[in-house]
Amino acid sequence: MIGPHGLCPQQPGDIDMTHQVDASSPSPENLPLPPGKSGLPLLGETLEYLRSSRAFIQRRHSQYGPVFRSHVLGSPTAFLLGPEAIQWIFAGEGKYLKNRWTPGIRQLLGAHCLSMIEGEEHLERRRLLAPHFSYATMRGFVPSIESLATRHFERWAALPGDFTLWPAMRELAFEIALALIFGQDTVDVPFLMRHFKAWTAGLFSPLTVNLPWTTFGRALAAKKAMVGYLDKVVAERQTRTEQPPDLLGSLLQSRDEGGAPLTRETIVEELQLLLFAGHDTTVTATANLMLLLAQHPDVLQRGREAVAGLNGPLTLDALRAMPYLAQLINEGMRRIPPIGGAFRVTTQDVVFKGFRIPKGWMVPVSIRAAHAGSNWPDPDRFDPDRFGSERTEQKKPGAFIPFGGGPRICLGQHFAMVEMSVMLTLLLKHYAWELVPGQDLEYLLVPFPQPKSGIQLRFRRLG
Ligand code: HEM
Numbered sequence: 435m436i437g438p439h440g441l442c443p444q445q446p447g448d449i450d451m452t453h454q455v456d457a458s459s460p461s462p463e464n465l466p467l468p469p470g471k472s473g474l475p476l477l478g479e480t481l482e483y484l485r486s487s488r489a490f491i492q493r494r495h496s497q498y499g500p501v502f503r504s505h506v507l508g509s510p511t512a513f514l515l516g517p518e519a520i521q522w523i524f525a526g527e528g529k530y531l532k533n534r535w536t537p538g539i540r541q542l543l544g545a546h547c548l549s550m551i552e553g554e555e556h557l558e559r560r561r562l563l564a565p566h567f568s569y570a571t572m573r574g575f576v577p578s579i580e581s582l583a584t585r586h587f588e589r590w591a592a593l594p595g596d597f598t599l600w601p602a603m604r605e606l607a608f609e610i611a612l613a614l615i616f617g618q619d620t621v622d623v624p625f626l627m628r629h630f631k632a633w634t635a636g637l638f639s640p641l642t643v644n645l646p647w648t649t650f651g652r653a654l655a656a657k658k659a660m661v662g663y664l665d666k667v668v669a670e671r672q673t674r675t676e677q678p679p680d681l682l683g684s685l686l687q688s689r690d691e692g693g694a695p696l697t698r699e700t701i702v703e704e705l706q707l708l709l710f711a712g713h714d715t716t717v718t719a720t721a722n723l724m725l726l727l728a729q730h731p732d733v734l735q736r737g738r739e740a741v742a743g744l745n746g747p748l749t750l751d752a753l754r755a756m757p758y759l760a761q762l763i764n765e766g767m768r769r770i771p772p773i774g775g776a777f778r779v780t781t782q783d784v785v786f787k788g789f790r791i792p793k794g795w796m797v798p799v800s801i802r803a804a805h806a807g808s809n810w811p812d813p814d815r816f817d818p819d820r821f822g823s824e825r826t827e828q829k830k831p832g833a834f835i836p837f838g839g840g841p842r843i844c845l846g847q848h849f850a851m852v853e854m855s856v857m858l859t860l861l862l863k864h865y866a867w868e869l870v871p872g873q874d875l876e877y878l879l880v881p882f883p884q885p886k887s888g889i890q891l892r893f894r895r896l897g
Pocket residue numbers: 533548549550560707708711712713715716719772773776777835836837838839841842843844845846847849850
């Protein structure tokens with residue numbers, strides 16, 4: 435195993451349950467709420483939290499300790515920090531906690547996809563989908579990722595001047611996601627990309643008013659267009675006697691325990707979710723890693739040395755034989771987690787560390803705080819050696835959680851690691867890139883951590 439997220443199988447749901455706190459005992463009524471305050475009426479402490487969740491959490495942590503309460507994003511909230519708390523949250527899924535989504539996201543993602551369903555239905559759906567994300571399946575995708583990435587990188591290298599990495603990486607990752615889902619079938623990439631952009635913009639819009647000139651209204655219109663298109667693609671596939679070995683083919687052949695297929699509506703929602711969950715996350719991780727490497731030439735050089743001996747087309751085994759690749763990717767995601775956190779809500783009164791957390795409170799899973807916490811010496815330093823086999827800080831359960839954990843651990847984590855490893859290997863072996871001076875590298879954290887400039891690069895082919 436190469437670190438917690440190396441290129442080796444890790445079972446979804448693998449978590450250490452030793453820290454689980456029995457939610458039913460002791461009886462919560464007489465226990466105190468966590469220390470903290472509720473802030474202003476209605477708004478609570480939301481503005482300060484949105485200004486910088488990291489600074490907000492650090493301040494409260496030093497004032498109250500690792501368990502505190504607040505009122506943010508319209509809900510009373512219990513912040514529980516540290517690896518043990520993270521384990522407790524992951525272990526609570528479906529028992530004393532459930533997923534919490536904003537009404538806007540619910541509307542845009544739909545009610546039937548994996549992220550929205552709960553309990554047995556959720557576990558059953560994961561069982562259906564998991565085989566399509568196994569390493570065995572990923573093995574077959576390496577050549578198409580390599581060929582798509584090479585085509586895009588060659589185009590970047592041929593550009594006459596500087597270019598902005600973020601939108602270019604989005605195009606590449608979108609095509610890779612489409613290849614995973616639709617295999618060799620031809621789909622209208624520009625049409626889907628255009629509507630996908632408008633749709634994802636709405637997922638994080640604070641204003642959920644459905645009017646044609648609002649971001650949310652445009653997102654709903656884009657969803658309608660995408661659903662109409664995807665529905666036709668799925669309907670056409672349903673007429674075939676044999677399904678190709680791509681994700682859509684597997685979804686169409688899935689049967690639940692009663693032998694029933696997924697409905698077309700559910701399949702279309704699942705396709706949308708996979709495009710959403712698997713796209714900007716890998717864009718963010720890879721683009722930010724390229725930035726970090728440009729800022730750390732010594733690390734970049736070690737990366738180049740790690741891939742120097744590689745010849746011929748890429749294979750999963752060749753990628754696995756280069757553990758430094760996973761170290762680079764993991765440290766990139768530790769330093770700048772693509773997803774800063776997720777939200778859960780308590781489904782009953784529960785007790786954590788002697789504090790009562792009432793039913794209906796929000797409980798954030800703060801990935802960003804976990805990756806910057808005291809578990810990590812000098813946490814702001816970009817140091818891939820943290821993930822070397824002789825180091826231990828990354829091994830502590832709940833310390834390194836870029837893909838979440840528990841029953842909702844990222845379904846696409848192996849695919850993401852393989853995709854990012856292929857891209858990184860090609861970049862390290864064949865290309866050089868440097869940052870255009872004078873650009874604004876201050877980070878915007880919502881919806882994904884991205885420098886304001888979008889990362890302007892000079893990019894060329896080596897040798
Ligand atoms: C660097 C890349 C990625 C990162 C950092 C990432 C991160 C995450 C995280 C943190 C969660 C858990 C959210 C929660 O607890 O509520 C999650 C869930 C999920 N991810 Fe990923 N992800 C990545 C790539 C992908 C890819 C490539 C796919 C699919 C193609 C994917 C599909 C999903 C799905 C379907 C879920 C929902 C799982 C469930 O609710 O059971 N992700 N991801």
